[in-house]
Amino acid sequence: MTYRSTIDTARARLALCPAAIALAGVLASPAQAQSEKPASGDDSANAIVVTALRRDTTVQDTPMAITALTGETLTNAGVTNITDYAKFVPGLNITDSGPGQRRVSLRGVRASGEATVGVYYDDVPITGSVGVSSDAAGRTADLTLFDVDRIEVLRGPQGTLYGASSMGGAIRVLYNKPTQEYEGKIEGQVQTTKGGGFGYFVNGMVNVPIVKDVLAARAILYRRDFDGYIDNTYLNKKNVNDYKATGGRLMLRFTPTSNFTLDLTGQFENTDAVSSTWNPEVGTYKSAAQVILPYTDKSQLYSANAVWELGPVAITSITGYQHRKSAYAADDSYYIASYRNTDDCASYVNSDGSACSSGQLSDYYDYIDSLGPAAIYYPGSTRDFTQELRVSSTGESAIDWTIGGFYQNRDNTVTSEDALADAVSGQIIFPNELIYRRHIYDKLRQFAVFGEATWHPVSTVSLTAGLRYFDYKKTVSGYTDIAWELIGASASSLTSVDSSEDGSLLKFNAAWEPNANVMVYATASQGFRPGGANQVIGLSSELVAYKSDSLWNYEVGTKLNLLDNLLTLNLAAYQIDWDNIQVRGRTTNGAYSFMSNAGAARIRGLEAEAFVKPLQGLTLNLSGTYLDAKLTRDQVSDVVVAAGKAGDRLPYIPHFSGSASAEYRQPVSDSLDFFARLDVNYVGSSYSELRPTNAYRVKIDDYAMANARIGVELSASDTGIYLFVNNIFDATAINYAARSSTANSYSATSAAPRTIGINLRHAF
Known part of the structure; x- marks a missing residue:
């Protein structure tokens, strides 16, 4: 089918009350928190350069809601993965169901199916494993963060430039590139967790010029090993949720001429962990699972990014290949x-x-x-090839423009098998002793062409329009070779089902910048994500295919530099109209889940970010988000579990969330600086299901967490030693909880208890 939304639907909705934005001023964020150290005489945060629009702009000159976290900020805050930095970004929510099972959402756009937030590493999109339930969003790949230049979080749909699965926004992780200098960095950390065990990590980087001004290399290696803190009372085992990860990157930068750059990157990360899910009815951080639930992941990501500057235009080619082999389990x-x-x-x-x-x-x-005892065991693999080619204008002119094309070829395979486990140890028996096995193959082919242009009729005004045309086809096939009649799973031969769609996405933006300290903008933009086809035993034919869902985002915002750049304040208000939402259904015997379309939702939100430097050496960052995310139409499908009604709150979306941080650095001698940092974040309560009358609806309580770091640094180099405490007040910070009719089904995942450690780093 063809999906086309018209401009008429945008009409008066852009008239979100600007006064409502001002109310968010009581909130605030680290949107500009500390870029590279400012040039001499420039102590503002406004010089952070981002490339979210496919050209160089500063955060404050970019007419969109964007949070930029630099490598220095990430290091100072002890950030190592997406769950660490999510608390700094307004509207960014991570539903963390354990290693390899993180669901990322922005602005309340959260649902099963394909991802709602695009995640990019050096402009290469990565995808989660689809699994047996077509839920790639629930298994977003998350590589360890070290030697990162910056992270850009683009809030709101980025459909024209970033395409499918960026309907809530996009996250860009940009690494430091090889340079023509000899340099290195090493970082180590040891820690202990209340009620748990010992942990450590070691990171290392070395940069070497190979051919002067032509070729340089940068190599990164890291190792992480953490004992768990969850005790299994059924098996009488302590600290079962241990975690180990080993990874690295090799990067080459080739610059044969002054106008051509080729960056080649190969990276890997191997993870070996155990599920961190626990059962609240058994006790805090206690599990009654009869099986130890392993998670293994071997991820590889390769990319070739080439930029050729030809005077008024630049040609960019981005080639990416992801190969991920993973296996996870459920009791x-x-x-x-x-x-x-x-x-x-x-x-x-x-x-x-x-x-x-x-x-x-x-x-x-x-x-x-x-x-x-038995476990559902899910070994599988993902292979994803992407190619983007774009041409952009350079320099300053009356019209800035970008045009390009995108191609994706993704293959997923997964096996769903029930495997016996040892009753004493709880370990899955290998080689597997199988009760049942089903094989599923999921193929996605996607093509798109896109363009975006910004016209500057006068120096203070910019008008932007964007268009993307997409065409995709999805094929899902599978068969069952070990039957299990108990649950109605008969042996079946290979069958295939197809789903395809094409359509277009639009974006309109207007910005007014009367002076260097004020910007006001308004945006209407679309987002979508592909539909697909279910491969579920016994599913009726009318439920096999499901369609894409889409949304319009209407937004107004302002960016302000006040008090001679001592205060930066960014505000935004938006309304998102989301149609044909992809939702999770379940077969009548409860054995299989599948995707369907039902209902519509409206999300209204306010965001605020502030960056303040009240005195020399002290930096304050504040952020806040208010979200009202509700269904506007009944979920009419009678096969959807706990079908929602108009007015129901969307699950796992809190009304309020916010963060605050204070960072202080002061010389104590000619060669030594004192450093201290405090981070506090708050997440409001939410619910696991739509309907208040649902017997399995779980309330997820609100929580507040505080982390602190204190240490000393050598003034002349990036060298320091720090004592840190995470979760100072030992809050039970549950971010995911669910319940079903099965015994011991009430499960939760949460942040770790209080953790104390020492961190050292040295650059040379």
């Missing part, structure tokens, strides 16, 4: 045990459904008992 023991009853015996043993005799019941119970 299936309690679900299998739920079949241990007389009714299921009757339906399974006797074709006429008559009651089982005592002998039949005894044999049936023995059969059910022989199936546990």
Whole structure:
């Protein structure tokens, strides 16, 4: 089908009350928190250069809601992954279900299916593994952060320049590139967690010029090893959720001429961990899982980025290839045990459904008992090739423009298998002793052409229009080679289903910058993500395919530099209208989940960010978000679990969230500086399900967390030693919780308890 939204739908909705934005001024963020150290005499944060618009602009000159976190800020705050920096970004929410199972959302745009936030490493998009339930968003890849130049978080849909799966926004992680200088960096950390064990990490970087002014190399290696803090009371094991990761990057920069640059990057990360899910009804940080649930991930990412500057234009080519092999598991023991009853015996043993005799019941119970403990084990792989080619104007002119094309070829394979585990150790038995196995193959081919142009009729005004045309095809196929009649899973031969769609996305932006200290902008922009097809046993034909969902974002904002650049204040207000939402359904026997479309939602929000330098050496950052995310139409599909009604709050989206940080650096001698930093973030309460009447709806309580670092640094180099405490007040910060009808199904994941450690770093 073809989806085309018209400009008429935007009409008066851009008239979001500017006064509402001012109310957000009581909130505030580290949007500009500390770029590279300012040039001499420039102590403002306004010189941070970003490339979100595919050309160089500063944060304050970019007419969109954007948060830029520099490498210095990340290091000073002890950031190592996306969950660490999410608290600094208004509207950025991470539903962390454990290693390899992180769901990223911006501005309340959160749902199952393809990702709603595009994640890029050096402009190469990475994708999560689709899994058996077509839920790539729930397994977003997250590589360890070290030697990073900056992170740009673009809030609001970025459909024209960034395409599918950026309907809530986009995150760009940009690494430091090889230079023509000999340099190196090493960082180490040791820590201990309350109620848990010991942990450490070691990071190293070396940069070497190979051919003067032509070729340079940069190599990074890191190792992380953390004992867990969750105790399994069923298996009588402590600290089961340990985590190990080893990774690195090799980067080459080739500059044969002054106007041509080629960056080649190869990186890998191997993870070996255990699920960090626990059961609140058993106890805080306690699990009653009958199986130890492993997670393994071997990720590789390769890229070739070439830029050729030809006077008034620049040609950019970005080639990326991702290969990810992963395996994760879920405890299936309690679900299998739920079949241990007389009714299921009757339906399974006797074709006429008559009651089982005592002998039949005894044999049936023995059969059910022989199936546990067991885990659903999901080994799979993802291969994703992307190519983008674009041409952009350079320099200053009346019209800035970018045109380009994008191609993606993604192949996912995954096996869903029920495997027996050892009853004493809880370890999955290898080689697997299988009860059931199903194979699924998911292929996505996507093509797009796009363009965006900005006209400057006068020096203080810019008018932008963007368009993207997309065309995709998705093919899902699968078969079952080990049947399990107990749950209705018969053996089946290979079958395939297709889904395809084309359409267009629009963007309009107007900005007024009367002087260097004030900008006001308004935006209307679209976002979408692909639909697909389910490969589910016994699913009726009308539910096999599901469509893309899409949204319009209407936004007004302002960026202010006040008090001679001592205060930077950015405000935004927006309304998002989201249609045909992709939602999770479940088969009538509860065994399989699948994707469907149902309902519509409206999200209204206010964001505020502030950067303040009240005195020499002290920097304050504040941020805040208010979100009102509700359904505006009933989810009419009768196959959707806990179908929502108009007015229901969207799950896992708090009304309020915010953060504050204070960083202080002061010389104590000619060669030594004192350093201190305090970070506090607050996340409001939310719910796990739409309907207030849903018996399985879980309230996720609000929480506040505080982290502190204190240390000394050598003034002449990037060398320091720091003592840190994370989660100072030992808050139980649950970010995900869910419940079902199965015993022991009430599960949660959370931030770690209080953690104390020492961090050292040295640059040479």
